[in-house]
Amino acid sequence: MNKTEYGVAAMVLAATLSMGGYVPEAHALRGRGAAFVVGAAAGSASADAANANAAASQQQAAAAQQQAATAQQQAEAEKQKAIAAQQQAEAEKQKAIAAQQQAAQAQQAAAAGQPLPAGTVVDKLPPGCTPTPVGGKNYQYCGGNFYEPVYEGSTLKYVTTTPK
Amino acid sequence: MKRRTFWSTAACWALGLSGLCLGPAVSAQTPAVDPVAVQKLQRMSQFLDSLQRFSVETQSTLEDLHESGHRVDVDVTANVTVARPNRLRAMRTGGVMDQRLYYDGKTLTLFNPAEKVFATEAAPPTVEKTIDFARETIGILLPAADLLYRNAFPLLSQDLKLAVVVGKAVIGGVRCDHLLFSRPGADFQVWIAEGPKPWPHKYTVTDTSSPARLSISTLLSHWKVLPAVDDALFRFVPPKGAQQIRFLSVEPARPMPGK
Numbered sequence: 001m002n003k004t005e006y007g008v009a010a011m012v013l014a015a016t017l018s019m020g021g022y023v024p025e026a027h028a029l030r031g032r033g034a035a036f037v038v039g040a041a042a043g044s045a046s047a048d049a050a051n052a053n054a055a056a057s058q059q060q061a062a063a064a065q066q067q068a069a070t071a072q073q074q075a076e077a078e079k080q081k082a083i084a085a086q087q088q089a090e091a092e093k094q095k096a097i098a099a100q101q102q103a104a105q106a107q108q109a110a111a112a113g114q115p116l117p118a119g120t121v122v123d124k125l126p127p128g129c130t131p132t133p134v135g136g137k138n139y140q141y142c143g144g145n146f147y148e149p150v151y152e153g154s155t156l157k158y159v160t161t162t163p164k
Numbered sequence: 165m166k167r168r169t170f171w172s173t174a175a176c177w178a179l180g181l182s183g184l185c186l187g188p189a190v191s192a193q194t195p196a197v198d199p200v201a202v203q204k205l206q207r208m209s210q211f212l213d214s215l216q217r218f219s220v221e222t223q224s225t226l227e228d229l230h231e232s233g234h235r236v237d238v239d240v241t242a243n244v245t246v247a248r249p250n251r252l253r254a255m256r257t258g259g260v261m262d263q264r265l266y267y268d269g270k271t272l273t274l275f276n277p278a279e280k281v282f283a284t285e286a287a288p289p290t291v292e293k294t295i296d297f298a299r300e301t302i303g304i305l306l307p308a309a310d311l312l313y314r315n316a317f318p319l320l321s322q323d324l325k326l327a328v329v330v331g332k333a334v335i336g337g338v339r340c341d342h343l344l345f346s347r348p349g350a351d352f353q354v355w356i357a358e359g360p361k362p363w364p365h366k367y368t369v370t371d372t373s374s375p376a377r378l379s380i381s382t383l384l385s386h387w388k389v390l391p392a393v394d395d396a397l398f399r400f401v402p403p404k405g406a407q408q409i410r411f412l413s414v415e416p417a418r419p420m421p422g423k
Contacts, residue, residue: 121412138407151283151411153303154263156276159412 115144120160121152134163201327201343205354208362209317217390219245222307227378235378242307245390248314251398252291254306265304266400267294273400274304280406302411308367308382310352323347332358335365336385349373363387 107122129142140147140158147158226238243255250269256262266273272287272294285302287294292313298304310316326346333342333355340355350373355366368381402408 149279149281149407149409151274151302151409153305154265154274156279156281157412 116160118160118162121150122147122158122160125158137163139163197324197327198329199327201329201345202321202324204329204341204343204356204362205320205327205345206317208354208356208364209315209320211362212311212316212364213314215248215389217245217247217393219243219386219388219390220384221386222382222384224307224380224382226305226380229376229378235376240307244307244312245393245397246291246312247390247393247398249290250294251393251395252294252312253398264400265298265306266398267291268395268398268400271400272298272302274411275400275406277403280403281409282400282402282406283409283411284400285411305380308364308384310369311364311367311384320345320352336383338363338365340365346372 107124107126125140125147126142129140129147132139132141132146134146137148139161145160146163148161150157150159220243222240222242222244224240224242226240228236228238230236240256240261243257245251245253250267252265252267254265256264262276262278264273264275264277266275267287269289270287271284273282273284275282288297295306295309295312298306299309306312310320313319324345324347326344328344330342330344330353333340335355339358341358343354343356345352345354349371351370353366353368353370354364357363357365364384366381366383368379370377370379
């Protein structure tokens with residue numbers, strides 16, 4: 001690949017990635033991109049030629065652009081479809097993330113040293129807890145919270161509490 | 165069940181196409197509940213009922229759904245000792261988990277040696293009732309507990325919509341009959357040793373009530389009939405410095421067949 005081909009390839013890539021959203025030099029990018037796509041079947045030499053033609057003649061470039069517009073619209077429709085599917089997947093993912101965040105919130109708040117309401121269950125003790133016996137019972141104290149170990153089912157967890 | 169139907173069913177299972185293939189197999193002229201499969205299940209159950217004291221090693225894989233939507237397995241190994249009617253001990257050792265469960269006829273204790281914490285609750289008077297209590301009240305699932313019940317057969321065979329002898333399989337070096345049963349909400353498979361001692365060597369329960377169709381699968385090995393068991397084995401004595409903690413009351417665990 002020579003330098004021009006790299007340039008065209010990069011532009012096609014950029015155009016593919018940013019189609020519709022890319023404003024500066026939109027004409028040049030789309031024109032060349034389309035020319036490359038049209039000429040792709042014949043090989044990169046024809047793309048090179050199309051590129052040269054486009055550069056040489058504004059009119060030719062405009063014609064190529066017209067031709068490209070149809071192909072682009074088609075591509076755009078495909079892309080919108082893909083985006084819709086992606087958005088749906090993203091929404092699902094966001095939902096899962098939200099649930100995860102909610103679960104992690106207590107843990108984070110505890111780690112950040114924020115006092116938690118009594119009875120908050122965390123999987124792990126926040127870092128830097130110190131064993132603190134109160135009234136003959138062993139607690140862990142950190143971030144303004146007293147924690148006591150408990151079994152949730154057969155899993156050992158920690159719950160915030162107020163020592164008596 | 166006709167031979168052809170049988171093999172197509174077996175092939176479907178082998179290919180993981182149960183959902184597609186089971187329909188035709190069930191609708192064949194032969195009954196969906198094969199009495200031979202039910203008899204084999206009953207024979208295993210009666211054999212286990214005849215044991216007074218035994219131990220077994222279990223390796224369970226609990227399929228779970230991660231918050232991300234991906235399936236994640238949890239593996240638990242345990243050595244279980246039962247002395248009927250009212251002694252049970254389960255040692256979950258090796259790997260990341262070191263936890264011991266003791267039932268001495270009066271109390272149930274869970275102990276984590278690494279963290280030096282334990283919790284004790286008053287327990288019902290029999291192994292069977294204590295298994296229920298552990299699951300429903302505390303949220304502790306015992307591996308393959310369904311098979312540890314005395315007189316498990318009526319519970320296992322309740323509401324059966326399908327019973328099939330899938331074929332033969334070798335589990336842990338032992339040639340077994342592979343059986344499949346289905347009831348509303350759950351499918352279960354049992355692999356039972358051929359020959360005069362029908363030990364169960366694998367037990368898989370699949371939750372069919374949710375689209376995820378998650379399973380709990382347990383391999384059972386090193387079955388031993390024990391002539392006598394020292395009572396001290398089931399009694400928990402807190403080591404020096406161990407801290408008593410409590411069980412949080414939790415939602416009842418997912419019910420399993422046999423209950």
